[in-house]
Amino acid sequence: MQQATASLRQIDGWIAEEERREAARRRTAEREQPPEWLVQFRHDGATIDSVHSGGCWAVPKWARCRPVIRAQAVEALQNHVSACPACRPDTVLGFPG
Structure with missing residues (x-):
């Protein structure tokens, strides 16, 4: 036992x-x-430079990025932040391209 x-x-x-x-x-x-969406900041670290899909290969290794949710990515594009020309998050999110 x-x-x-x-x-x-x-x-x-x-x-x-x-x-x-x-x-x-x-x-x-x-x-x-990877996160669903990323915003990339300019060198000042405060101004959003562009929006990327989370797995974008074109995000520079040195870039300051932050993961965001879909609504934040849409808001950035509505505020005329540029969309990455490689991953085209504007097209995926329904913005005219």
């Missing part, structure tokens, strides 16, 4: 460890997903 109990504890430990690993994999996968 003691041996069976010890075996069950060991199996429970393995299951718990695998559940921790799976949770860590899910957190990593969620972090790796």
Whole structure:
């Protein structure tokens, strides 16, 4: 009986460890997903320069960007912020292009 109990504890430990690993994999996968939309700031860090889709390849590595929700991306475009010519968020969001 003691041996069976010890075996069950060991199996429970393995299951718990695998559940921790799976949770860590899910957190990593969620972090790796790009945001839906990005706004890129000018060098002053305060003025929005352009709007991008979240996975845009044309965002410069040095650029200061912030993830935004759809409504914020639409508002920026309505305020005449330029849309990225590569990923065309204006077209996706229904703005004439």
